[in-house]
Every structure is written in C-alpha cells, then in structure tokens.
Amino acid sequence: MNIDAELELKMREGDAPSASEAPEPDSIAPDLGPAHEPAPPVVHELRFGNAWEYSPAPETTKVEIAKSYGHFINGRFSEAGADTLDTVNPATEEVLSKVAIAGKKDVNAAVRAARTASEKWAALPGAERAKYLFRIARRIQERSRELAILETLDGGKPIKESRDIDIPLVAHHFFYHAGWCDKLHYAFPGRGRGQVKPHGVCAQIIPWNFPLMMAAWKIAPALACGNTVVIKPAETTPLTLLRLCEIFEEVGLPKGVVNVVCGAGETGALLSQHPGIDKLAFTGSTDVGKILAKIASERGIPITLELGGKSPNIIFADASIDQAVEGIISGIYFNQGHVCCAGSRLFVEEPAADEVIEKLRIRMQSLRVGNPMDKNTDVGAINSKMQLEKIEHYIKIGQDEGAQLESPTSADLPGKGYFCNPCFFTGVQPGHRIAREEIFGPVLAVQTFRTPSEAIERANATPYGLSAGVWTNKGSKMFDMARKLRAGVVWCNTFNRFDAASPFGGYKESGFGREGGVHGLRAYVKG
Amino acid sequence: MTNRLSVTKTHKLLIGGAFVRSESGRSIETTDASGMPAHLCQASRKDLRNAVEAARGAFGGWSGRTAYNRAQILYRLAEMMEGRADELRAATIEKAPATRAPAKRTAKKSSKKKTSKKTIARRTPAPKVHEFDEVELAIDRLVAFAGWADKYEQVIGGKNPVAGPFYNFTSPEPTGVTMVVAPDTPPLLGLVSLIAPALCCGCTVVALASEASPIPACLLGELCETSDVPAGVLNILTGFRAELVHHISVHRDIDAVLAANLDEESGAMLRSGAGENLKRVTVKKLTPRQWRDPDECETPALIERVVEMKTIWHPMAT
Known part of the structure; x- marks a missing residue:
C-alpha cells in the first residue's frame, strides 16, 4: 500500500479566519456600522486518497437456518406445509428459507392457544412471571451473536448495528420489563397489588426494519403485564423472531403465552379481525394503521399504533x-x-x-x-x-x-x-x-x-x-x-437514541400509545 | 474409611474487595452449619473506618454506572445465590447465639487478660428451621430490587409544573455511603432486604452482619466477589453491635443508616447519629410476617430513605 500517497490537508475557501474567531452573528456591539459581511465558512478536509483502504472484515460465524419454518403455536413449531413465502437475504438475493403463510386455521389455533394460556399466566405472581422474562433476557445475551448475524442476513442491516444496537436493546427490553412484573401497582398509583389487570390476548403486528427489536418492544411489556400474545413478523424478516421462540422453549415459558404466526398482509388482516383478541398493537405504515384503528374502534378493543x-x-x-x-x-x-x-x-x-x-x-x-x-459497513442493504x-x-x-x-x-x-x-x-x-x-x-x-x-x-x-x-x-x-x-x-444535541426505560411513540398520525418506560405499560393494562 | 480431618474455615471481613482479618487480630469462635468449629473476625472501630473508606472510594464508580448495569449486577448476585442456595440455607438455620457479646466496650481491654478463647463454650441447641425459606425470599428480594434500579426514578421523580418559563424536574440520586445494621433474625433475608435498596440506587454499603448468625453474610460476601460487584461497593463486617454502633453513630463519613430490629439502646444510639452529621437514619421494626411481605420490604419507599432528591431548573426561551 502506498502510505505516502497524497495526504493533503485542504483548507477550502482560502485563508479565512477560523470559525471560533469569527464574530458572533447576533453580537450586540453598538458600533456595528454597516452590515457586517459574515466570514465564509471554513471547512477542513482530510484527504487520504486510497492510502487507507479498509480491508474486508467479514463476520464469518455460521448460523444454521432451516430449509423451511412453520409457525410457533402453543409451544410447538409447526411444519411449513405447501403455502410458503421465501425469505431473502437482501444483500445477495439468495433465498434463506421458506416460511409458512398462516391461514385462518393457524390464526385460530394461535389465538386459542393464547386464550387458553391467558388465565394461568395472568394469575402467576408477578415475581414469578418476572423470572421468565429475566431468563429470556439472559438467553438473548448469551445467543446475541447468533441473533445479530441472523438479523443481518435476513434484513440487510449492517452487522455492527444488529450486534451493537438491535440485539442489546432486545435483551434490555426483556430485562427492563421483567422488573415491572411485580411492581405494576407502583406504575399505576391508586391501584393496589393485584388490581392492575391485563387485557388478555394481544394481537401484535410488527415491521421489517427492526425485526427482533420490534418483537421485544411488543412482547416484553405485554407479558410483564400478564397478557398472552399472538404476534406476526413481517414477511421479509421472520427468522429472528422464530429463533426467539427457541429461547422461549429453552427457558420453559409456558405453552401458548407467546404464539407466532408468519405471513404477509392477509395473515395480518386475519389476526387483527379475529374475534378472540382483546387488544391490538401495530408498528408500520400510517395507511395500515388507520385501517387497524377502524377495525379496533368497531370492535371496541384498545389499540396502540406506532406509525410513520x-x-x-x-x-x-x-x-x-x-x-x-x-x-x-x-x-x-x-x-x-x-x-x-x-x-x-x-x-x-x-x-x-x-x-x-x-x-x-x-x-x-x-x-x-x-x-x-462486513463489520466496517455503515450502510447495508435495502430490506427488499x-x-x-x-x-x-x-x-x-x-x-x-x-x-x-x-x-x-x-x-x-x-x-x-x-x-x-x-x-x-x-x-x-x-x-x-x-x-x-x-x-x-x-x-x-x-x-x-x-x-x-x-x-x-x-x-x-x-x-x-x-x-x-x-x-x-x-x-x-x-x-x-x-x-x-x-x-x-x-x-x-443527539438523535436516534433508544432505551427500554424511555417511552417512544408519536403525536398526531404517527400513532398512539408509547412503548418503553413506565408509560409504555399503560398500553397493556385494563382501564 | 480414613480418619480424614476436615479443613475448617475462617470467615473473614470483606473490605474493599479483599477478604481480610480484623486489624485488631481478634476472632470469634462459632460453629458452622455442620456443627464444625469455625472462626469469624471481630471487627473493630478501625475495621469500620477502613470499610467506610472503601465504600466512599467505590461510590463514584458505582453511582456513575448506568442503572441498567447495576440492575444486571444485582441480578447476577441473585443468580450466584441461587447456585449456592443449599449452603446458604444450611447457614441460616436458626441457632441460639453461639457467641457472646462483650457487655461493654471495655471488653476489648479486658480480653487481653483472658486466654485467646473469647467465646463461651459452644452450645448446640436443636436447630430451628424458619417457617419460611429465607434463602428463596432473599434471592427474590434481590431480584425485585435489581428491577427497581432502573425504575424507581420514574416512580418517585418527575417534572414540576412551576409557574414560569422553566423546565424544572426532580429526580433522586443516591446519598452516598449507607451503613446497614442487619437484624439477628432473619439473618440473610434481613441483610439482603436492607442492602438491596441502597445498592440498587447507587449507594455503596458497609454492612454489619447478624450477630447471632453471621455466616450467611460472610457467604453473601463471597458471592459478591464472583458476581461483578465492584470492590468496595458492598463491605461486610462481623462483630458485636454493642461495640460498633457507637462508632457508626459518630462516623462523619457515613451518609445514611438502614437498620432493623435492634435493641432499644442500639437503635437510639444510631438515631443520635443524625445529630452528628445529619445522617439519614432508618431503624425499622419488622415482624417475621413483615419480612416476607413485598409491600413492606420491596417498596421504593425503602430506596427513598437513601436518596437525595435533586431539582434542576433550566430556562426555556428563544
């Protein structure tokens, strides 16, 4: 490599004074006289030419992906069957796996499983429910490498983001909400222990931009408050949520507490209109959000929306x-x-x-x-x-x-x-x-x-x-x-910061309800 | 088969992340769970000072960690306790005190004249098991406060609607070094119930173990050292309350005291420490039922005893 190649400190706009010496634009000095000509901006640029190219730094750990995946209903992975969608690695266009599309039967089974599990799960003492969530958080931390790689393969985001942002936040959300399970009556002043009630069965539909993180944001608070869940991942990114189901199995989460149905918009429509659900939560586009808001209002069930x-x-x-x-x-x-x-x-x-x-x-x-x-990549592949x-x-x-x-x-x-x-x-x-x-x-x-x-x-x-x-x-x-x-x-003076303890959500047509923090619990309790 | 002689253990003090003998060279003889003789250190005034110094030194780092990180460390400690629950359980089986407190603080002097054996003959009364599993409750309590670490601020703090163009909010901060004086019984649950609120919010702790059953506290100290708890964050002393409460009370670098089920005299002595350097002193009196009750012992009200509320004003105007 030619180290002494062009290495040039270029000062643009000539020899203007540095920015710190330039007079403040809103200076109130009395003798300003004629309008002061503002100093042209000075921008220093370091140019290294091609002297310091990055060597490839690929993440090479292999992660197993099955040829096909079914749904996760009542604690069991189903067979994929004939009706499937391909999930593609957007960085290579190769098909990673085939994933089943849930029809009416599957959605019915999932809602029924969630309903059956609901009573026991809600009746479990908070401190015991907490332990399941803590276990999930721990297993996510232990399997974080695998989850990060899978997230990047399936969704196209840079490995450094899935490794350093997505998956740590997933674990954080479960850990944080675990701690709320036995403390809900402190989050809702005026209600005693045991007087904070869950909705029951929550239907949740999540997008493809942060597949596992969105799943965690939805599942963790729902479970913490004593709800059971039927959740549908986006059709382009179902793999990490299905991997999370393996963790649910590992930690002994009771059957039916979380159920996953895969598929695209039709499955989402079936799930959101299912008469057996008690609450609807959706993250995605404002257009779909409005349709769901209408469905929920007709049914009279609560809904939280995190939209565009x-x-x-x-x-x-x-x-x-x-x-x-x-x-x-x-x-x-x-x-x-x-x-x-x-x-x-x-x-x-x-x-x-x-x-x-x-x-x-x-x-x-x-x-x-x-x-x-590649661990040096800042901007990865577009999702689809x-x-x-x-x-x-x-x-x-x-x-x-x-x-x-x-x-x-x-x-x-x-x-x-x-x-x-x-x-x-x-x-x-x-x-x-x-x-x-x-x-x-x-x-x-x-x-x-x-x-x-x-x-x-x-x-x-x-x-x-x-x-x-x-x-x-x-x-x-x-x-x-x-x-x-x-x-x-x-x-x-910062941007795009996220934390399990910090509520997130929008005004106006960006949705209603918050996710995270004490305020995020509101969406998952009655009244 | 063979007449193997077992290796007996000396339980040392935990000060600044190191297991040390008392600087005074004094020890207390007791029996461990299996009835084997064991030795404990008898902490002195100087040991207390060393422990407070270590706690003060660790305060910046511990309180400066994120709440999430403190939560995970406390949870890790609970994980370690679960792994050694049997050993802890055996140690918490209630015995009549195997040690005798010196009646007065002059005991130290008089002990010189005595033989090295300062304890009374070991009595071995029928062990009485608690009517509840103290170890399970202690582990769950620690998990509960691990959960509080990143939540109590949202529950007890908030934004204040002042009548002016200001952003004004109040949030709690840990007060500093908290001295915990554990009750005789329940020895482990009592100790954990008092250290957990202080640790979770970022205080560092010096704990004086149950006088009647100090070994669970010593075991907890060993677990701390394998649970990512930074050195000096939790310091554990064993010894006699009658000797140490006075020194605790007058120590000017202890910011708060959490104690429970003390005799009248010790409680009054600790409370008088408020007059020394305005220590935040809490001496609770709890029944066995109350020790088990999460509404009594897992409430953020306990954390409030060891925090300072900080209010920040900031103007808002273009």
Missing part, C-alpha cells in the same frame, strides 16, 4: 456543527433510513447552511456502503426489492420536482443485492413530495430557516409527530424548541 414519520432535524447556527453533522448522519442513514423516526427533514439555520452542507458532503464520502456482514424500488421512485420524484440530488458517497455498490447510495436533496421546497412523504430510505431533504419560530412552524407542518431533533448550544432555546415541537420524542 417525517421527522425534522433542526440545526441552529450556534450548534456544534461537527457534532450536528454526525447527528444528521445517524438521524437519516442509520439502518439505511428504514427508521420510522428518521430525521428525514433537515432544517438548517441560514447562516450555517453552507458549512453544514459542505461538512455533510465530506462526511458522507467516508460512509461505507455495501456488504452488511420492493422497498428499493420505492426509494428509487422517490429519488426520481425529487429530481422531477426540481430539487438537486447529491450523493457524495462514492462506493461501488455490489453487483447483486438491493443497495442504494445515501443521498440528500438541496433546493427542496416545503411543498415537494420528498419533503412531505415518508420515504423510509437513505434520502434526506435539506431546507433552511431564518428564525426559531419559522423552524417550529415548518417542523410541525406535517401530519406526523414521531420525533424531532434540535441542535444548539443554547440551553434555553433548546428547551423552548423541545416544548413547542409536536413530537413524541425530541432529541436535543
């Missing part, structure tokens, strides 16, 4: 710009942008816009896109062909609408598999579809603003309200913005 978003990420000129750029990156390119709370609308205060965009450009050049099984087509469609819409597309990441994408280079649009108008609609991919819409109130107004001008980001070094402004943003989660 078009979350604003607001950068003030007084923010630490380098940190903010990192926040933009993790806000929109984390998990290929398949994140319901992704910071997909970037609002930059005008004086900082050039600097932020230039730094974003530079930072994106070092994003590594490609094989998700369908999703890739949707993202590409939106990129085209953005260009047709007149916004400027930039895709500074120069990686050569693998020849096979579903990949999309991370990109952003400048020159975006508030009315553009790429600024209003959820794309669910690594596509960022950049806009600018002049005043905090303008930022608030535009940030809130969306039917969604899942999350928001604020970047400023002024605390009072930060809290004021946080208060005025109509979003369920506001990240200040």
Whole structure:
C-alpha cells in the first residue's frame, strides 16, 4: 500500500479566519456600522486518497437456518406445509428459507392457544412471571451473536448495528420489563397489588426494519403485564423472531403465552379481525394503521399504533456543527433510513447552511456502503426489492420536482443485492413530495430557516409527530424548541437514541400509545 | 474409611474487595452449619473506618454506572445465590447465639487478660428451621430490587409544573455511603432486604452482619466477589453491635443508616447519629410476617430513605 500517497490537508475557501474567531452573528456591539459581511465558512478536509483502504472484515460465524419454518403455536413449531413465502437475504438475493403463510386455521389455533394460556399466566405472581422474562433476557445475551448475524442476513442491516444496537436493546427490553412484573401497582398509583389487570390476548403486528427489536418492544411489556400474545413478523424478516421462540422453549415459558404466526398482509388482516383478541398493537405504515384503528374502534378493543414519520432535524447556527453533522448522519442513514423516526427533514439555520452542507458532503464520502456482514459497513442493504424500488421512485420524484440530488458517497455498490447510495436533496421546497412523504430510505431533504419560530412552524407542518431533533448550544432555546415541537420524542444535541426505560411513540398520525418506560405499560393494562 | 480431618474455615471481613482479618487480630469462635468449629473476625472501630473508606472510594464508580448495569449486577448476585442456595440455607438455620457479646466496650481491654478463647463454650441447641425459606425470599428480594434500579426514578421523580418559563424536574440520586445494621433474625433475608435498596440506587454499603448468625453474610460476601460487584461497593463486617454502633453513630463519613430490629439502646444510639452529621437514619421494626411481605420490604419507599432528591431548573426561551 502506498502510505505516502497524497495526504493533503485542504483548507477550502482560502485563508479565512477560523470559525471560533469569527464574530458572533447576533453580537450586540453598538458600533456595528454597516452590515457586517459574515466570514465564509471554513471547512477542513482530510484527504487520504486510497492510502487507507479498509480491508474486508467479514463476520464469518455460521448460523444454521432451516430449509423451511412453520409457525410457533402453543409451544410447538409447526411444519411449513405447501403455502410458503421465501425469505431473502437482501444483500445477495439468495433465498434463506421458506416460511409458512398462516391461514385462518393457524390464526385460530394461535389465538386459542393464547386464550387458553391467558388465565394461568395472568394469575402467576408477578415475581414469578418476572423470572421468565429475566431468563429470556439472559438467553438473548448469551445467543446475541447468533441473533445479530441472523438479523443481518435476513434484513440487510449492517452487522455492527444488529450486534451493537438491535440485539442489546432486545435483551434490555426483556430485562427492563421483567422488573415491572411485580411492581405494576407502583406504575399505576391508586391501584393496589393485584388490581392492575391485563387485557388478555394481544394481537401484535410488527415491521421489517427492526425485526427482533420490534418483537421485544411488543412482547416484553405485554407479558410483564400478564397478557398472552399472538404476534406476526413481517414477511421479509421472520427468522429472528422464530429463533426467539427457541429461547422461549429453552427457558420453559409456558405453552401458548407467546404464539407466532408468519405471513404477509392477509395473515395480518386475519389476526387483527379475529374475534378472540382483546387488544391490538401495530408498528408500520400510517395507511395500515388507520385501517387497524377502524377495525379496533368497531370492535371496541384498545389499540396502540406506532406509525410513520417525517421527522425534522433542526440545526441552529450556534450548534456544534461537527457534532450536528454526525447527528444528521445517524438521524437519516442509520439502518439505511428504514427508521420510522428518521430525521428525514433537515432544517438548517441560514447562516450555517453552507458549512453544514459542505461538512455533510465530506462526511458522507467516508460512509461505507455495501456488504452488511462486513463489520466496517455503515450502510447495508435495502430490506427488499420492493422497498428499493420505492426509494428509487422517490429519488426520481425529487429530481422531477426540481430539487438537486447529491450523493457524495462514492462506493461501488455490489453487483447483486438491493443497495442504494445515501443521498440528500438541496433546493427542496416545503411543498415537494420528498419533503412531505415518508420515504423510509437513505434520502434526506435539506431546507433552511431564518428564525426559531419559522423552524417550529415548518417542523410541525406535517401530519406526523414521531420525533424531532434540535441542535444548539443554547440551553434555553433548546428547551423552548423541545416544548413547542409536536413530537413524541425530541432529541436535543443527539438523535436516534433508544432505551427500554424511555417511552417512544408519536403525536398526531404517527400513532398512539408509547412503548418503553413506565408509560409504555399503560398500553397493556385494563382501564 | 480414613480418619480424614476436615479443613475448617475462617470467615473473614470483606473490605474493599479483599477478604481480610480484623486489624485488631481478634476472632470469634462459632460453629458452622455442620456443627464444625469455625472462626469469624471481630471487627473493630478501625475495621469500620477502613470499610467506610472503601465504600466512599467505590461510590463514584458505582453511582456513575448506568442503572441498567447495576440492575444486571444485582441480578447476577441473585443468580450466584441461587447456585449456592443449599449452603446458604444450611447457614441460616436458626441457632441460639453461639457467641457472646462483650457487655461493654471495655471488653476489648479486658480480653487481653483472658486466654485467646473469647467465646463461651459452644452450645448446640436443636436447630430451628424458619417457617419460611429465607434463602428463596432473599434471592427474590434481590431480584425485585435489581428491577427497581432502573425504575424507581420514574416512580418517585418527575417534572414540576412551576409557574414560569422553566423546565424544572426532580429526580433522586443516591446519598452516598449507607451503613446497614442487619437484624439477628432473619439473618440473610434481613441483610439482603436492607442492602438491596441502597445498592440498587447507587449507594455503596458497609454492612454489619447478624450477630447471632453471621455466616450467611460472610457467604453473601463471597458471592459478591464472583458476581461483578465492584470492590468496595458492598463491605461486610462481623462483630458485636454493642461495640460498633457507637462508632457508626459518630462516623462523619457515613451518609445514611438502614437498620432493623435492634435493641432499644442500639437503635437510639444510631438515631443520635443524625445529630452528628445529619445522617439519614432508618431503624425499622419488622415482624417475621413483615419480612416476607413485598409491600413492606420491596417498596421504593425503602430506596427513598437513601436518596437525595435533586431539582434542576433550566430556562426555556428563544
């Protein structure tokens, strides 16, 4: 390797003073005189050429995958049968396994099993229920490598994310909720021990972007409160949830407490309309969420929904710009942008816009896109062909609408598999579809603003309200913005943070109910 | 077959992650569960000070860990207890005190004149098993507080709706070094019920074991050292309350005291420590039924005894 290749510290925009020496834009010095010409932004860029290429660092541990999978009903794995769906590795397009599609019979059996298990499970002393959840958490930690690899194979997310974020959070959710089992009466003041009642049988439908994590977010609080569960994974990512069922078996979780039915939308429809369910929980698109909300309202059963978003990420000129750029990156390119709370609308205060965009450009050049099984990969494979087509469609819409597309990441994408280079649009108008609609991919819409109130107004001008980001070094402004943003989660000087103890969920058409923390228990108890 | 002589054990103090003999060189003779002679250390004032120093040193690290991490460590300790439940159970079989407390603090001086054998002849009364399984309850109690570690803040803290443009919230923080004085009985459940609330919120602990049955506490100390509990977070002393409560009471680097079922005099002595450095002193009196009752002993009200509420104001304005 040519170590002494071009190694160049390039200072753009000439010899302007450094940012810290530049006068503050809102300085109130009395003798300002004529309008002060703001110093041009100074952006340092380290260029190493190809001197420091990354060697491949593939995760090579083998994980066994069966040729086919059935459902997990009443503590037993069923045979796949003839009616199956292929689950594909989106990074290679190879078929990993065939997974059964649950029909009426399977859904009936699953709901019946959950109903039968319900009474005993709810009657178990909280401290004993807790022990099952603690055991599950421990086994997840012990089998975390296997689960992480499987998650990446089935879903396309970078191994470093499934290993360091998804699976640890899965274990965390079970561990955290285990502790609530015997403490529910403290979470609901005014009710005594034993007066906090579960709904009964919970039907849960989860998406493909965080397959096991979403399962944990749904199953753990439901079980902690004494409910039993019938859960349907997304059709493209069922493998890790089925692996979790092995853990349920290992730890001796009573039969029927958790049942898994696989399949696509038809199975979801059967499950959500089943007369035997007492509660419905769904994470996914707002369109489907609205249909389910209607079903639940007709049946008079409670429902929690965690739906779409078009979350604003607001950068003030007084923010630490380098940190903010990192926040933009993790806000929109984390998990290929398949994140319901992704910071997909970037609002930059005008004086900082050039600097932020230039730094974003530079930072994106070092994003590594490609094989998700490589431990250095930042952006992995798009989850499915369908999703890739949707993202590409939106990129085209953005260009047709007149916004400027930039895709500074120069990686050569693998020849096979579903990949999309991370990109952003400048020159975006508030009315553009790429600024209003959820794309669910690594596509960022950049806009600018002049005043905090303008930022608030535009940030809130969306039917969604899942999350928001604020970047400023002024605390009072930060809290004021946080208060005025109509979003369920506001990240200040950070983005995309998740924790079992922290409630997550949206305002407006991003859904109702919260998941995580003491507030997340509410969805799984009566009254 | 062979007349093998068994290896008898000396139970040492646990101070700063090390098993040490009392600096005073004193020991107490007792019998272990199988009736074999065993030796315990008789902690001195200096041992207490060393233990408090170790606890103070460990406080920053322990309280600085995430609540989730503390929860997992306490759960790990419960796992270790489960694995050695039989040994713990045998040790908690109630015996009449095999040791005799020195009547006055002058006992130390007078002991010099005596022979090295400071204990009374071992009595071996019929062992009385508790009417409940103390070990199972102790393990479950620890698990319950492992669960509280990352939850009590949400239950007892919150945001305050002040009449102004401020973000104002109150959340609890661990008070510091907590001294636990365990009851004579139940020796293990009593000890665990008092250390767990303090440990889960981030306090570090110096515990004085049951005087009547100190061995379960010594075993718990050994389990700590194999459960990721950092050195100095839990320190365990064995010895005589009559000798040590005064020193506990006047020690200015102990922030809180959790004790239960003490005699009147010891309780009053500990309470008077509030006048020394405003220690947060809690001396509970619990019946066997209450020791078993989760509403009595697994409530965040116990954690509240060893935390400080911190209120943070921050303006919000553009």
